[in-house]
Amino acid sequence: MKHRTLALVTAWLATTAFAQHEHHAAPGQPAASARPGNERSWTAQPLLLPGRAVRGERASATLNPQGIAAAHVTVFAAEGPAERLKVDYPVDAEGARIASATPRTGNYHWVVAREERGSEIRVASTARYFGNPGDSPRELLKTPKHELEIVPAPLPREHSHYRESEKWSFLVRFEGQPLAGQALKLETEFGSRSVFLTDATGHAIVLFPRDFRPQEAGTEGHGRRRAQFVLSTAKESEGRSYLTAFNHAYAQDADRNRSLGWGAGFGLIGMLAAVPLLRRRNRCGDNHHA
8 A cells, every 4th residue: 555655646746747847948938839830820910020139139139020011110219319219120031120229228119010001001019128228118108109009008027028817908099099999809829819898098908818838848948938919909980991910929927837836745745644544544444354
């Protein structure tokens, strides 16, 4: 009986260790898209996706417009020289190489790509964080950039992220005014789909799904995994149709491994505590048969 109990404990611990191993990822590694090899298969919305990062580069980045025919992207900064508060960057085969307002100016910059085709207007937007110190983007976000907008209210702080299972507020406005009762659609790389409605102030509370998949074999490491999401909304006004989207990354729930570890600890304690009881029951059974 003693050997059987220990074998059960050992097998249970091995299973727990495997589950923890499956949810551990390399530093800053994005999650695999829902259909590997097709980076846009998870959404039909216009996107501004991050390109390959250059090691040690803090004041510039590459963004790749997807699902939108834009000749340039526009970067808005919260501070810097007047001529650098709004700058257009051309889009070529490698994407758009953007930069912060000055090499020493960091924090969030707002980025927009726009396509007009007849009466249809499509906009992709994102927020790009540069690592140097810089002004808060609060006032920058208050300023309208185009007709129909999705505005984070607020953006995550430095070293923070949108995360699974968290609720975040987003403002939808048209011509600078909040839109009440407007449908806001959330899509993630892993195929999750949700729709939220704005309240009387134009704000919608968006719940990020807990949808990260187990880590693929051979990609283990440390750090929190990230994946892409997009929020989109549409509106028609005076014979014109508007579609706008905001995309960014969200991270795996920080409590996943922690809760799993605590569960493993409590489970092990419970099983070890049961060993004396099992021994006692076994002895009583032997005495009874004797």
